[in-house]
Every structure is written in C-alpha cells, then in structure tokens.
Amino acid sequence: MIQIWHPCTQMKDHEKYPLIKIKNAKGVYLYDFEGNSYIDGISSWWVNLFGHSNERLNRAISNQIASLEQVIFAGFTHERALELAKLLSEVVPDNLSRMFFAEIGSSAVEISLKMSFHYFQNIGQRKRKKFVSLKNGYHGETIGALSVSGEDLYKKAYKNILPKNIVSPSPDCYRCKFGYSRETCNTECFSDIEKILMSNSEKICAVIVEPLVQFAGGFKIYPAEYLVKLRNLTSELGIHLILDEIATGFGRTGKMFACEWANVKPDFMCLSKGITSGYLPLSVVLTTEEVYKAFYDDYITLKAFLHSHSYNGNAISSAVAVETLKIFKEENVLEKNKEKYKYMRSLIEDKFCELSHVGEIRHIGFISAVEIVENKKTKKPFNWKRRIGFNIYREALKRGALLRNLGDIIYFLPPYIIEPHQIEALVEAAHQSYLEVLNR
Numbered sequence: 001m002i003q004i005w006h007p008c009t010q011m012k013d014h015e016k017y018p019l020i021k022i023k024n025a026k027g028v029y030l031y032d033f034e035g036n037s038y039i040d041g042i043s044s045w046w047v048n049l050f051g052h053s054n055e056r057l058n059r060a061i062s063n064q065i066a067s068l069e070q071v072i073f074a075g076f077t078h079e080r081a082l083e084l085a086k087l088l089s090e091v092v093p094d095n096l097s098r099m100f101f102a103e104i105g106s107s108a109v110e111i112s113l114k115m116s117f118h119y120f121q122n123i124g125q126r127k128r129k130k131f132v133s134l135k136n137g138y139h140g141e142t143i144g145a146l147s148v149s150g151e152d153l154y155k156k157a158y159k160n161i162l163p164k165n166i167v168s169p170s171p172d173c174y175r176c177k178f179g180y181s182r183e184t185c186n187t188e189c190f191s192d193i194e195k196i197l198m199s200n201s202e203k204i205c206a207v208i209v210e211p212l213v214q215f216a217g218g219f220k221i222y223p224a225e226y227l228v229k230l231r232n233l234t235s236e237l238g239i240h241l242i243l244d245e246i247a248t249g250f251g252r253t254g255k256m257f258a259c260e261w262a263n264v265k266p267d268f269m270c271l272s273k274g275i276t277s278g279y280l281p282l283s284v285v286l287t288t289e290e291v292y293k294a295f296y297d298d299y300i301t302l303k304a305f306l307h308s309h310s311y312n313g314n315a316i317s318s319a320v321a322v323e324t325l326k327i328f329k330e331e332n333v334l335e336k337n338k339e340k341y342k343y344m345r346s347l348i349e350d351k352f353c354e355l356s357h358v359g360e361i362r363h364i365g366f367i368s369a370v371e372i373v374e375n376k377k378t379k380k381p382f383n384w385k386r387r388i389g390f391n392i393y394r395e396a397l398k399r400g401a402l403l404r405n406l407g408d409i410i411y412f413l414p415p416y417i418i419e420p421h422q423i424e425a426l427v428e429a430a431h432q433s434y435l436e437v438l439n440r
C-alpha cells in the first residue's frame with residue numbers, strides 16, 4: 001500500500017493532526033467528510049480567483065473536453081491557445097509580444113532564466129552567466145528556480161548542487177536597516193542591489209524579482225519606486241529584468257499585474273497560479289520581439305530554443321485561462337474587488353491593530369498580512385519552536401477557516417467572490433484563534 005508524501009510538510013505533524021480529507025468545494029467553502037466546512041481564506045495556495053466549482057469555468061472546461069483535450073504543441077496549434085494569446089496581449093505590458101507555454105510556475109521561471117542566458121549567448125555576450133535575485137524572494141523549487149531563491153528554508157539543503165547566482169539584500173520596510181518607515185521611505189535600500197549590478201554588470205544576464213510583494217518570503221510589500229529604479233538601472237546596463245508575477249498577477253495586488261503600480265515593462269514576465277482561476281496547471285513566459293529575434297534562424301541549431309514539455313499548451317488548461325480573462329473583461333472584477341478588500345482591511349485593522357503581539361499589518365489589493373512578534377517595540381519574533389502561527393492555523397481550522405500561516409504571519413488572501421458576511425467570519429475566526437493561542 002503506497003502512502004502519500006505531502007508537499008511543504010513535515011509528515012510527522014500528521015501523526016498528531018490527521019490530514020483533512022476534502023469531499024467537495026463550492027464558492028469560498030471547502031467541505032470535509034465529517035460535515036465541517038472551511039472558508040478558503042488563502043485561495044487554495046493563492047490560485048483560486050472565482051471560487052470553487054464556478055459554473056462559468058466548469059462550463060468552459062466541459063465545452064472544451066467535448067472537442068479537444070490535448071494535442072502535440074510542436075507543429076500544431078489550436079483555437080484556445082490562440083485566443084489566450086490574444087486576450088493576454090490586451091492586458092500585459094505592450095512590449096511583450098511573444099509567449100511560451102509551460103505547466104507550472106517553476107518551469108516558467110526556468111524558461112525565463114534559460115531564455116535570458118541563451119539570448120546573451122546568441123548575441124555574443126558570452127560572459128553573462130549569472131542571475132541576481134532578492135533575499136526573501138521565492139521563484140519555485142526546481143534546481144534552477146531554487147538557485148535564484150532568497151529563502152534559505154527551501155534552498156540550503158541543496159546549496160552544493162545549485163548554480164551559483166547572486167542574492168542581493170532586499171527591501172524590508174518593516175525592519176528597515178536604514179531606519180526609515182513606510183512613510184519616510186526614499187528607497188535608499190536600492191543602493192544594495194545597485195552596487196551588485198554596477199560591479200558585476202558584464203557578468204549578469206538578468207535580475208529576477210517578485211514585483212511589489214514577496215509572497216512566500218512573508219508577504220513583504222515594497223515600494224513601486226524600487227521597481228522603477230531597478231528597471232532604469234537594468235536597462236542602462238543591458239541586463240534583463242524578469243518579473244515573476246506568478247503570485248501577484250491577475251488582480252491580486254489591485255491591478256491586473258503588479259508591475260502596473262510602477263509602470264514598468266519587463267523583458268520577461270512569468271505567469272501562472274491565477275491564470276486558470278486555480279483550476280488547472282498552466283504557466284506562460286512572455287517576452288519581447290528583441291529576445292525572440294535572437295533565436296530566429298533558418299535551421300534548428302544551437303541558436304533555437306528547444307525547451308519543451310509534454311503538456312505544452314494543453315487545450316483544457318488554455319480554455320479555462322481564456323474564460324478567466326473573459327470574466328475579468330466582462331465582470332469588472334478589479335473595480336468590484338476594491339470595495340471588498342477595503343472592507344476586509346478595515347475589519348482586520350479593527351480586530352488586530354491594538355493586540356499586544358501584532359507587529360505590523362500590511363495590505364495591498366486583495367492581500368492582508370498580520371505579522372506576529374514577541375515584542376512590538378523591538379520587533380523581535382517569537383522563538384520559532386513555539387509555532388505561534390502554526391497554532392493559530394490549527395485553531396482557525398476548528399473555527400471553520402483555512403488560514404495557512406507563513407511562520408508567524410497570518411494572511412488573508414481569499415477568492416475574489418467572497419461576500420461581506422464571509423469576510424466577517426474569516427476575520428473573526430482569525431481573531432478568536434489569535435486570542436486562543438496568545439492568551440492561553
């Protein structure tokens with residue numbers, strides 16, 4: 001009998017806390033076999049946008065299955081892939097005119113790294129072999145993606161087999177080492193990456209960052225100005241800018257893509273997660289005509305981009321991505337979200353702002369994060385072995401809310417279709433769980 005090994009988990013925990021077996025899901029609710037329901041406060045790992053078992057998305061999939069489920073994507077194409085390219089070109093920065101398909105976020109990141117490196121090889125800038133990323137950054141967990149990760153937790157065990165790339169100190173607005181607050185910030189922290197880029201400029205292919213919000217690194221929100229400076233400097237030095245919008249994309253930060261806050265156009269943009277509203281694996285890499293042209297030739301040679309995956313351009317995934325973009329277009333999603341996330345923010349501020357261990361509450365778009373610390377003044381975290389965040393997550397489950405913690409950060413990232421009374425229930429469950437864990 002094969003036992004299942006679950007992701008991002010210490011399996012020993014499940015000797016004490018059995019896995020929750022989900023029977024079905026509808027809208028923001030997950031239902032288990034014991035008759036419990038849970039509000040999906042984290043959009044099933046940041047992917048779900050319009051609720052579970054959404055009728056419009058369900059229909060798009062069943063219509064697609066009836067005609068074409070999958071076809072080889074070399075030498076062939078299909079209607080849904082073409083439609084997806086057309087709809088994406090209406091919403092992404094207008095310098096991005098070429099799109100490459102993959103299935104998961106990590107492989108989109110791999111593709112962007114390979115393309116950037118290969119581009120420089122093709123145009124004769126052969127010394128460019130390194131990538132720069134930010135501390136606390138997260139870009140997935142395959143070998144290449146891990147090599148640009150700024151999170152030791154996921155990376156350290158593999159450090160000896162990873163390509164050696166450069167991790168720069170990152171902006172950290174809560175614990176700013178330059179002594180500024182969010183209000184007084186002048187992005188002096190940019191000087192860290194500036195020095196790295198200036199002194200290695202001829203060796204670097206690209207800088208890869210999550211624009212504006214470092215998700216897995218603890219929902220660290222940094223100013224748009226930093227991204228503007230980064231774009232200006234990378235352009236000046238002839239270095240690519242890869243924006244990993246895998247988590248920030250599709251309205252999560254309040255704009256369709258986070259780069260819009262800074263009005264920045266990247267050389268590569270990686271998309272996944274919300275692209276199918278959380279239904280099916282699909283990712284894409286968008287790039288410029290200039291990059292594309294460097295691979296263009298008469299024959300398949302070393303110059304061509306030969307990367308491929310078996311399920312490239314899957315028709316069912318494409319169909320649900322097309323429907324996702326149509327929902328954005330037809331249902332005024334970004335505008336309607338504003339009122340909802342403002343309401344969510346105000347409830348969170350009301351309930352959490354005065355609590356004695358709440359260090360910072362951060363919001364952007366439909367993301368709110370509460371960072372819990374032992375000492376509010378010094379911002380000193382709790383000893384991690386106390387598992388404050390994890391215990392709050394466990395308590396919240398008992399109260400009908402899925403709020404999977406990131407260390408001692410509790411975050412709210414619900415599907416956009418959440419209703420005000422469900423927001424109230426979610427925040428209330430989090431508040432009660434906090435009190436249970438920290439006042440006992």
Ligand SMILES: *Cc1c(COP(=O)(O)O)cnc(C)c1O
Nearest residue numbers: 104105106138139140244246247
């Ligand atoms: C989730 C994530 C990835 C990796 O995507 P997978 O589909 O899990 O491989 C990469 N970058 C960011 C910013 C992410 O949040």
